Amino acid sequence: MDIDALQTFLGTTVTAVILKILAALAFWLVGRWLIGRVIALVQAAMSRNHVDPTLTKYLGSIIAVALNIALVLGILGYFGIETTSFAAMLAGAGVAIGAAWSGLLGNFAAGAFMLILRPxxxxxxxxxxxxxxxxxxxxxxxxxxxxxxxxxxxxxxxxxxxxxxxxFSVLPVRRVERVAQLAHGVDPLDAIARLKAAVAQIPNISKDMPPEVNLLDFKLEGPQIAVRPYAHTDHYWQVYFDTNEAIVRVCQEAGWPVPSALHQIVKPA
The missing domain is CATH 2.30.30.60 (SH3 type barrels.)
Structure with missing residues (x-):
């Protein structure tokens, strides 16, 4: 075999392969950049038209997957690989993968339904x-x-x-649920009046729905008062903790004793 011819053949072939690899790498980098730009433009256009952010991000993810698949098929076609047979193979692999990863496909389908139903x-x-x-x-x-x-x-x-x-964000306000446990001997009606006045001073409670302060139940320790102010979700925890502090402050200012079931046991005469 002619060594010079072999060297010339190898040099030409290797050079061609290297050029194709470099070209494919360039196509990949440029393609990825273009895909990022397309997704950014689509999401920006949807944002300008006040499309819901959930829909914007979900559609952006779908477009990204579709364009990346198209980019890979294009690069394979550049290398001379028959993309039609590859697509058929990909479809067959997709069926097998789908059977193995049915949970992922279920998550995908659930995401599509949630996008439509918008819970x-x-x-x-x-x-x-x-x-x-x-x-x-x-x-x-x-x-x-x-x-x-x-x-x-x-x-x-x-x-x-x-x-x-x-x-919790669909309705304008939500209710804070707290319970004030009173000791025996404390007038529950007086306690309700005091607690209503104290809770009404808490910042960020709803002005349209006044606090609910009611006699909830009778326990061995004494009567229980339900204290239920309403607040927007953004202020829920602030109102929650302020309500706890209001209950403690009212009990201290009124001088009510600490509830205790042990002190209420009465022996028969």
């Missing part, structure tokens, strides 16, 4: 899949929740859609 949106305070927090993002397969203690939690869309969904 919540980005920014809502919800309880979904056993997690309570603020919705940051509705993804293709999972929803990102930021809990009140500032922990980012991702819950599968299938778990969310198949479980109870509580949205």
């Amino acid at each position: 919540f949106k980005v920014g809502d305070f919800v309880s979904v899949g056993g997690v309570v927090g603020t919705v940051r993002e509705l993804g293709l397969f999972g929803t990102t929740i930021v809990t009140p203690d500032n922990v980012m939690t991702i819950v599968g869309n299938g778990k969310i859609f198949g479980d109870t969904i509580q949205n």
Whole structure:
């Protein structure tokens, strides 16, 4: 075999392969940049038209996946690989993967249904899949929740859609539930009047829905008073803790004794 011809052939072939690899790498980098620009432009246009942020992020994720698949097929076509057969192979692999990863496909389908039914949106305070927090993002397969203690939690869309969904942000206000336990001998009607006056001074309680202060029950320790102010979700915990402090302050100022069941046991004569 002619060594010079072999060297010339190898040099030409290697050079061509290297050029194709460099071109493919350039196509990938430029394609990824263009995909990012397209998604940014689409999301910006949707934001200008006041499209819901949940829908914007979800559609952005779908467009990104579709364009990345198109980019990979285009690069394979540049290398001379028959993309038609590759697409058929990809479809067959998709069926096999779908059977193995049915949970992921279920999450994807659940995400699509949630996008249509809209049980919540980005920014809502919800309880979904056993997690309570603020919705940051509705993804293709999972929803990102930021809990009140500032922990980012991702819950599968299938778990969310198949479980109870509580949205605390839909209605203008929500009720704070607290109970004041009184001792025997304390007049519950007087306590109700004092607690109503104290709770009414708490900042950020609802002006349209006045606090509910009612005689709730009778326990061995004494009567119980339900203290229920209303507040917007944004101020819920502030009103919650302020209500606790108001109950303690009223009891101290009135000089009521500490409830105790042991002190109420009366021996028969």
